Amino acid sequence: MFSIARKSALRQARTQLRLSQATPISQHSALARLLSTLAVLEQKDGKLNTSSLAAVTAGTKLGGSVTAFVAGSGVKSVADQTAKAQGIEKIIYVENGAYDRGLPENFAPLLVENIKKGGFTHVFAGHSAFGKNLMPRVAALLDTQQISDITAIESEDTFVRPIYAGNAILTVQSSDAIKILTVRGTAFPPPELEGGSAAVEEGVDPKAECQTEWVSEDLAKSDRPDLGSAERVVSGGRGLKSKEEFDRIMPPLADALGAAIGASRAAVDSGFADNSLQVGQTGKNVAPQLYLCAGISGAIQHLAGMKDSKVIAAINKDPEAPIFQVADVGLVGDLFDKVPELTEKLKVL
Ligand SMILES: Cc1cc2nc3c(=O)[nH]c(=O)nc-3n(C[C@H](O)[C@H](O)[C@H](O)COP(=O)(O)OP(=O)(O)OC[C@H]3O[C@@H](n4cnc5c(N)ncnc54)[C@H](O)[C@@H]3O)c2cc1C
Structure with missing residues (x-):
């Protein structure tokens, strides 16, 4: 193995990004008293999706009061459980099974009613499928411009977001009275789910009509950690050559590390791995403690989804592969030899 000594611009950028996240922005400002955030939470089958708590972290980073919002059936218990999360002043819940699937057609009017009632200045949701579906409609109903996928907050009206697959960083200033934002989960780690004591309150339910009917979903099931929030991720690319080889090489490595499995788009498009495993x-977007990839070249579109990982390790037979420019640790070699060897060594640890 060799260490990549020369830090690339990308690596410097991700270090700077981490540093810029360190200080809450309006802690020192009298404005903080006027700010009030609504953080939209996600739940499924009465269980909180903890990664959606990134919206709470964004609210606490902004300063001012943070209210969380959750809707669906059985959400009173979700609200009670979430009340222990740090940084939340109040949790508004709406018990109604019509909101279980997060359909924007009825969820957006629900949220708008509660935003208007609470007089919030900022509304944050995760940049997840749910947030991406819901928030543009909320912004349209409130006649404001949504700001998507933010990675930092500079002030109450100025936000930072990556564009061009993370190759440029845009600083956006908004003059809208209500700011509607989605947040990149990897940039706002969720708060501790203990120590808090938020008030729990029932919200308003406009019971808006919904023309859309949720029919069914077909989800890939896995006992492995969730890719989006796993501490360790092992990812395979086109270099794996086939689905058979992907399935032979990657799962044992993932098991040895207790890691989630990811894949490049080329691997997904070639049918080696399920679409839900695509990183990029x-x-x-993933930012685990360890991102170990094999047979991935490091195209910018792939880097966009993993370059915030704390330690990046790469195995590739091409010493010039761009992945080595962002890797903390690299191994030049044939993955069909190196990955099984590494897996065996990890098993005896
Ligand atoms: C709009 C757009 C969006 C995109 N979104 C994404 C995205 O979300 N995620 C994503 O991943 N890509 C995305 N892509 C595709 C991206 O540009 C690359 O094509 C893709 O990431 C390449 O995947 P790869 O690295 O697996 O394959 P390749 O680029 O083909 O690289 C394969 C690597 O494997 C190495 N290799 C081969 N055999 C071995 C071996 N035996 N041992 C060790 N190493 C070996 C090679 O040296 C090579 O570096 C997007 C592209 C576009 C245009």
């Missing part, structure tokens, strides 16, 4: 610009 058009896949999932």
